[in-house]
Amino acid sequence: xxxxxxxxxxxxxxxxxxxxxxxxxxxxxxxxxxxxxxxxxxxxxxxxxxxxxxxxxxxxxxxxxxxxxxxxxxxxxxxxxxxxxxxxxxxxxxxxxxxxxxxxxxxxxxxxxxxxxxxxxxxxxxxxxxxxxxxxxxxxxxx
Amino acid sequence: xxxxxxxxxxxxxxxxxxxxxxxxxxxxxxxxxxxxxxxxxxxxxxxxxxxxxxxxxxxxxxxxxxxxxxxxxxxxxxxxxxxxxxxxxxxxxxxxxxxxxxxxxxxxxxxxxxxxxxxxxxxxxxxxxxxxxxxxxxxxxxxxxxxx
Numbered sequence: 235x236x237x238x239x240x241x242x243x244x245x246x247x248x249x250x251x252x253x254x255x256x257x258x259x260x261x262x263x264x265x266x267x268x269x270x271x272x273x274x275x276x277x278x279x280x281x282x283x284x285x286x287x288x289x290x291x292x293x294x295x296x297x298x299x300x301x302x303x304x305x306x307x308x309x310x311x312x313x314x315x316x317x318x319x320x321x322x323x324x325x326x327x328x329x330x331x332x333x334x335x336x337x338x339x340x341x342x343x344x345x346x347x348x349x350x351x352x353x354x355x356x357x358x359x360x361x362x363x364x365x366x367x368x369x370x371x372x373x374x375x376x377x
Numbered sequence: 378x379x380x381x382x383x384x385x386x387x388x389x390x391x392x393x394x395x396x397x398x399x400x401x402x403x404x405x406x407x408x409x410x411x412x413x414x415x416x417x418x419x420x421x422x423x424x425x426x427x428x429x430x431x432x433x434x435x436x437x438x439x440x441x442x443x444x445x446x447x448x449x450x451x452x453x454x455x456x457x458x459x460x461x462x463x464x465x466x467x468x469x470x471x472x473x474x475x476x477x478x479x480x481x482x483x484x485x486x487x488x489x490x491x492x493x494x495x496x497x498x499x500x501x502x503x504x505x506x507x508x509x510x511x512x513x514x515x516x517x518x519x520x521x522x523x524x525x
Contacts, residue, residue, distance in 0.1 A: 332425065336417040350419050351434050354503060355520040358476070358490045 238270065245276045400459075401452035402489055405504055410448050411439045429519055431509035432485070438503045446471065446493065446500045453477070453491045453504075460489075462513065476513065484510045 244261040247253050253261065265277050334341045334350055341347070404410055406418075416439040426434060441449070450472035457463045462478040472493060479487040490505035507516075 331422040332420070334417065334419050335413075338414060344423070344425060347419060347421055348425050351421060351436070352520065354419070354436050354438070354505060355490070355516070358474075358492050358503065358505065359517045359520040 238272070241268075241273070245273070248276075249279075400489065400506075401455040402449075402491075402504060402506065405449055405452060406435060406437055406506065410452075411437075411441060411445060415439055426509065429509070430511035430515065431507050433509070434505070434507050436503060436505040438501070440496070440499050440501055442499055446502065449491070449502055449504065450493075453489065456489060478513050486511060486513075488513065488516070 241261065241264050244253060244257055244264075248258060248261055262280065265273060265280055332342055332344050332347050334347050407413075408416070416437045419434070419436045421434040422432065426432065439445075453472060453475050454465075457465060457475065457477050459479065460477040461480040464474070464476040465472070466474040472491065474493070475489070475491040477489040477491075479489075481487070485508055487508040488506070488511075490503075490507075492503045494501045
């Protein structure tokens, strides 16, 4: 079993970038398991360098997104577009709340529109009254 | 994420469907029986309807032949089967007048009104859809004009 001095020597040479790839992995494996306080400073520096390596790696590959990241971005765009479409349709109906559209001509004059509604409903409900009156007259000719 | 997208796509049509979408007559308002450019369409959803206790008024008027009359009548009579109240008048086997009421527990009542007037060789058809807290009797009082 390799002793503490061996790993201290590896750490010293690691700072000088003199380790081989295998020695570096061996040192990292030891640092990941040791609880010897003499190696705390070395572990802190190694952790800092590891984080920096991850950030540098992610920035280097930022131009070439992973398929998963691309899918999430596309999904977000679809959701945003759908919500925008829903809002636009709702806003359209809210703004156009009074109109007459006749044979290609559109009028939003509130008075004109209301007059048309009144005339239509008077025609319908008036007819209903007429039918009732006619039936009444039919069965009560003496009155 | 995939499920959310599917849910949004399914809900999108539901969000935009017209208020009368679940009724057969909805197809008439959507221009699927008579082209919309061949109809006069009136739409109101504003405070103008407050005196009548209505939230929305939508009507279409158009001229049609026997085939159009048959299709519109079929749809009106189909919806009549789901109405809580109905007034229907036939003349020589043709539907000439109908008022359908769809009362709702949340006081958002719906009404479908139909009128057909025979012209030389064609029919002038009017279809109305309204909804709001109004009662049919109140609407009749508002819009009744002919007295004896």
